[in-house]
Amino acid sequence: MRKMLMTLTLVIVLLTPLMVGAQDEEVTLRVIGFQVVPEEMDTPLAQARLKVLEDFQAEHPNVTIEALETPPEFDTQLLVDLAAGTAPDVWYQDASTLARLVDTGNVLDMNTCLDLVPELTLDRFTPSFLDIHRRETGEIWGLPDGGTPMVIYYNPKSFDRAGVPYPQDGWTWDDLLETAQLLTLDAEGRNRLDPDFDAENVEQWGFRARKYTFEWIYRTWENGSDVIAPDGSTVSGYLDSPETIEAIKWMRDLALEYGVAPGPTLYDQMTQELGFLTLFLQGKVAMFDRGHWEMVGLAAHEDYEPGRVAVIGQPQNTNRATVIYESGWMINAALKDDPAKLLAACQFVNTLTDVGFQSTKVTTGLEISANAEAAAAAVEESEWPEVEKVFVDEAQYGRLPYGALYANWPTVESALDSMMEEILAGEEIEFAVQNAVDEINRELERAAGD
Amino acid sequence: MSAQAPHWFESITTHGPRLWQRFWSRSNERVGYLFILPSLIHMAVFLLIPLVFSLVLSFTNWQGVTFQGLEWVGLDNYDFLMGDRRFWNAMGNSAKYTLMAVPLGMLVSLAIAVVLNQKLKGVYLFRTLFFMPVISSWVAVAVIWVTLLDPTSGIVNYLLDLIGLPPVNFLGDPNTALPALVMIAVWKGAGFQMVIWLAGLQAIPEALYDAAAIDGASWWQSFRNVTLPLLAPTTFFLAVTGVIGSFQVFTSVYVMTKGGPLGSTDVVVHRIYQRAFQNFDMGYASAQSWVLFGIIFAATLLQLWVNRRRGQEILF
Numbered sequence: 001m002r003k004m005l006m007t008l009t010l011v012i013v014l015l016t017p018l019m020v021g022a023q024d025e026e027v028t029l030r031v032i033g034f035q036v037v038p039e040e041m042d043t044p045l046a047q048a049r050l051k052v053l054e055d056f057q058a059e060h061p062n063v064t065i066e067a068l069e070t071p072p073e074f075d076t077q078l079l080v081d082l083a084a085g086t087a088p089d090v091w092y093q094d095a096s097t098l099a100r101l102v103d104t105g106n107v108l109d110m111n112t113c114l115d116l117v118p119e120l121t122l123d124r125f126t127p128s129f130l131d132i133h134r135r136e137t138g139e140i141w142g143l144p145d146g147g148t149p150m151v152i153y154y155n156p157k158s159f160d161r162a163g164v165p166y167p168q169d170g171w172t173w174d175d176l177l178e179t180a181q182l183l184t185l186d187a188e189g190r191n192r193l194d195p196d197f198d199a200e201n202v203e204q205w206g207f208r209a210r211k212y213t214f215e216w217i218y219r220t221w222e223n224g225s226d227v228i229a230p231d232g233s234t235v236s237g238y239l240d241s242p243e244t245i246e247a248i249k250w251m252r253d254l255a256l257e258y259g260v261a262p263g264p265t266l267y268d269q270m271t272q273e274l275g276f277l278t279l280f281l282q283g284k285v286a287m288f289d290r291g292h293w294e295m296v297g298l299a300a301h302e303d304y305e306p307g308r309v310a311v312i313g314q315p316q317n318t319n320r321a322t323v324i325y326e327s328g329w330m331i332n333a334a335l336k337d338d339p340a341k342l343l344a345a346c347q348f349v350n351t352l353t354d355v356g357f358q359s360t361k362v363t364t365g366l367e368i369s370a371n372a373e374a375a376a377a378a379v380e381e382s383e384w385p386e387v388e389k390v391f392v393d394e395a396q397y398g399r400l401p402y403g404a405l406y407a408n409w410p411t412v413e414s415a416l417d418s419m420m421e422e423i424l425a426g427e428e429i430e431f432a433v434q435n436a437v438d439e440i441n442r443e444l445e446r447a448a449g450d
Numbered sequence: 451m452s453a454q455a456p457h458w459f460e461s462i463t464t465h466g467p468r469l470w471q472r473f474w475s476r477s478n479e480r481v482g483y484l485f486i487l488p489s490l491i492h493m494a495v496f497l498l499i500p501l502v503f504s505l506v507l508s509f510t511n512w513q514g515v516t517f518q519g520l521e522w523v524g525l526d527n528y529d530f531l532m533g534d535r536r537f538w539n540a541m542g543n544s545a546k547y548t549l550m551a552v553p554l555g556m557l558v559s560l561a562i563a564v565v566l567n568q569k570l571k572g573v574y575l576f577r578t579l580f581f582m583p584v585i586s587s588w589v590a591v592a593v594i595w596v597t598l599l600d601p602t603s604g605i606v607n608y609l610l611d612l613i614g615l616p617p618v619n620f621l622g623d624p625n626t627a628l629p630a631l632v633m634i635a636v637w638k639g640a641g642f643q644m645v646i647w648l649a650g651l652q653a654i655p656e657a658l659y660d661a662a663a664i665d666g667a668s669w670w671q672s673f674r675n676v677t678l679p680l681l682a683p684t685t686f687f688l689a690v691t692g693v694i695g696s697f698q699v700f701t702s703v704y705v706m707t708k709g710g711p712l713g714s715t716d717v718v719v720h721r722i723y724q725r726a727f728q729n730f731d732m733g734y735a736s737a738q739s740w741v742l743f744g745i746i747f748a749a750t751l752l753q754l755w756v757n758r759r760r761g762q763e764i765l766f
Contacts, residue, residue, distance in 0.1 A: 268622035269601045410729045
């Protein structure tokens with residue numbers, strides 16, 4: 001016992017000057033994702049950022065924050081910079097491409113920061129956001145900043161036109177299908193359930209069904225299944241499970257069986273002519289899956305009126321689920337060798353994820369804050385409080401995007417997109433799924449070095 | 451200045467001092483080499499080294515960050531590629547594109563060149579107009595063509611409607627998307643090929659046409675038996691460069707279709723780009739690039755062989 005105490009004392013004696021030195025040393029942190037560009041200087045977000053910078057530098061006079069412009073093709077540029085040793089110290093990272101950086105050891109485990117900065121605690125984060133970064137083995141790869149669960153947007157005017165009640169939270173797949181059938185109207189105002197419905201002259205579609213995996217992966221979760229094994233080693237038994245195939249069939253049937261969503265060719269024609277947001281706001285398509293960022297585009301659209309946009313959580317089948325697309329703050333793992341910079345970076349990330357700065361999220365309209373207190377406050381302050389509440393509530397059902405977990409997810413996702421494209425074009429489901437299973441398993445085996 | 455090669459050089463070479471002696475002995479050659487030295491350095495740094503580097507990478511599993519964890523995988527990437535159905539689908543699309551774009555482009559540009567080789571009023575203006583798409587940005591061209599080909603409001607479908615044909619979703623239909631891209635590429639590239647054809651046409655001696663006319667040859671006979679044979683080197687040049695360029699088509703696909711619909715325009719360079727810069731699978735993307743190089747090289751050799759069989763060895 002005495003030996004242990006002596007060792008501990010020795011360690012503290014040795015480390016204390018280092019830490020004192022780290023706190024006093026002049027450091028410059030290169031940060032990407034926090035730049036205030038001149039043309040946005042008057043926006044509330046820019047003002048908030050400037051205020052945060054001012055406050056942070058007043059509190060930490062030895063730290064200079066060099067806010068760098070986010071380069072185009074950031075993911076590629078970051079890889080190049082990491083390889084060249086010129087990467088930023090702190091950066092804002094889309095969690096959908098996080099796994100690759102984790103696998104290559106370029107991201108700091110934030111447990112280091114939790115030890116260095118006691119004020120930085122995990123209880124500030126909404127659990128589903130934190131889970132995107134936290135692994136079962138204890139590591140925390142970056143800390144969440146903000147993001148969005150995927151919800152369903154609907155146009156209340158389209159509902160009014162069809163005389164259909166607005167969807168209610170907790171609705172089911174069957175409810176969505178029936179609602180979409182009642183919302184799909186022909187030129188005479190007849191809906192899909194009307195035996196005289198004229199399928200050649202659809203004036204209003206109930207839903208939008210597309211090939212993109214990011215817009216449908218949670219349907220498999222809602223049906224109690226998944227597309228890939230938890231360890232990411234195979235899709236056999238997952239993508240081709242009866243439950244997943246049932247979910248895929250349900251999605252396909254919206255377009256091909258029930259005719260409540262335009263098929264891919266028709267959809268392509270429609271969007272080439274008007275653009276999707278115009279179609280939605282003009283009541284040509286009544287519902288679609290999307291994240292919070294779409295509110296910005298919708299609100300800026302010339303056809304926008306508050307009564308034309310509302311959102312509702314995802315429908316459930318056996319489960320209730322959605323996905324959260326999120327970005328967070330990363331610290332360069334190379335800072336482990338520079339105690340002064342490391343401490344400064346951890347302090348800055350503490351400031352960035354604190355309720356003070358996070359409260360400014362509401363001004364962007366792009367996402368909700370990962371900070372639970374800031375997200376709750378935003379519901380009151382938002383320009384669209386009802387919309388904001390749905391997003392905040394839906395976040396509790398959110399799961400992580402698989403790009404945060406599996407480094408080769410982009411390859412898998414690309415194959416899943418192609419599979420769904422073929423299915424929506426009329427390919428037999430089992431055949432397309434089996435092709436995708438073979439293709440993806442080959443890729444996964446190659447990545448594992450088998 | 452000494453005309454002798456340096457001692458150190460002669461001592462390390464067994465067969466090659468002649469070249470160096472020649473180089474060293476002629477001051478004007480030395481100056482010439484010095485003039486091209488910047489280009490040689492540029493070529494070595496930005497072409498030769500990356501070329502060799504990509505060949506080495508094609509035998510590794512490099513993911514494009516650091517070299518930590520890089521493993522030598524031998525021929526695994528090439529072995530995997532053999533069973534990669536999407537890669538071969540893309541290769542097939544590139545081949546189809548080439549088979550359509552090269553002959554069609556050459557025909558159209560030859561027709562334009564023949565017309566614009568006449569002594570017509572305003573011929574320089576027309577040559578300039580036909581050349582303008584060549585210097586236009588692909589992005590601008592794409593925006594214009596997407597609008598022109600719009601299935602409901604595009605002018606192309608309007609013209610089809612005028613002659614009683616149904617509307618076509620050119621870029622949205624798997625059967626028409628690739629031909630549509632070919633059509634746009636022909637439109638954009640015709641001006642460049644026209645200039646090459648014009649150079650070839652203007653090199654044909656007028657006396658041969660006079661002789662043909664005295665023999666009573668019609669315009670077509672003169673074109674068939676005088677113009678075309680004497681354009682053989684130009685034809686060969688355009689065919690070879692056309693095949694090489696068409697197999698490497700990328701920008702139009704990237705900007706207009708992203709490989710869709712249903713993979714019908716997913717050409718091989720677009721697939722390589724996705725592997726390299728979206729999936730960061732650099733080792734495998736390098737292997738794909740070298741297979742593409744091999745196929746283009748083989749196609750070029752085949753063209754050379756066919757050309758030699760026909761007794762034409764003018765160009766190479």
